[in-house]
Amino acid sequence: MRLKQGSFLWYLYLDKIYCLLSVRNVKALAEYFHILDVHGKNTLNDVLFYHFLHHVTDLKKAQINIVFDMLDWNAVGEIGFEKFYMLVCMLLAHQNHLEGQFMYRHSRPVFDLLDLKGDLRIGAKNFEMYRFLFNIQKQELKDLFHDFDITGDNRLNYQEFKLYTIIYIDKLQKRQKTEEKEKGERKRSLYSKCHIKQIQAERVSWKKMESESTEREH
């Protein structure tokens, strides 16, 4: 799922720590929402929502409908600005590879969104439907339920979900640290290789100069 380059949303960006928009960005987004609110109800209906998402992302029709059903909590067929803002944050998090951070920072709202039935549990099927929003692979999802379904009912309650987000972010940070370490080591080894080559080249040239000078003396 990618944002269309050059679209309005493409110019917005999330704070990397809290995964939220700045006030100015929210203001711009509110103005954008207001322009799309054709019927003056401070909402977007399903048709407007579909065309908006179809225009700014590469999502398919089925995926767009799924997202609309997820956001339309009250089943009124319209999306208000709050849900719109949340959707934009999710899209930007996905675009900037901050999905794990987003789920960690906003675990409660994300849980509530995925809890389609409202029984404070997320089923594997529902999570499977929406995993494209958070860039979770199939195997990762299986492992998630295997490792974190402590109650054993094949569903995640909020505590289990929160634990998953905490451990996910912990793993991510460790992976980033090891990657940075490896980068640093590679740079150092590259530098030392260049340095050794330079020394060898200098030695060779020095030897040549010495041999030439001895030849001249003879």
Place this chain on the structure above:
Amino acid sequence: MEEKPSKVSLKSSDRQGSDEESVHSDTRDLWTTTTLSLAQLNMPLSEVCEGFDEEGRNISKTRGWHSPGRGSLDEGYKASHKPEELDEHALVELELHRGTSMEINLGEKDTASQIEAEKSSSMSSLNIAKHMPHRAYWAEQQSRLPLPLMELMENEALEILTKALRSYQLGIGRDHFLTKELQRYIEGLKKRRSKRLYVN
């Protein structure tokens, strides 16, 4: 959703995919410039706005300002309201208000630095009082979005809504009131856009 105030830097280097940023940096530069210029005023927005109502009319007394290089701005300013002298009383109130707000902001800092800050704030408030029309301009700038951004949003919305109109026509018919409403809205948006282009 939890929201905490955070310093969102407008540095394009923070964004991934930075190769394309230089091409699309115009809008962001405008945004940044507006922010920076406001920061130089060293004045909270509430104070800037307190002298003006929602329509930008000056509801407090202001000092007249005339500069040869700012003809159009002055004309526009004069057209909206008459410049008046700033009361000593109003000035004193302004300084007091700034003093209290500075106290709150500084909190536990040294008294010496506090005194210096108050001095500088009173100086800057006097300077701001001299340049009242600019306050209105910056207040307006702070509340408005940059025009290139507005243009981008409107163009994109126009494309989206034009496609939506086709769906409306196919789904609920051309005679439905929602279809007509959308059609009128699109026409209004196009007129506004062409007006702006014509003015530019």
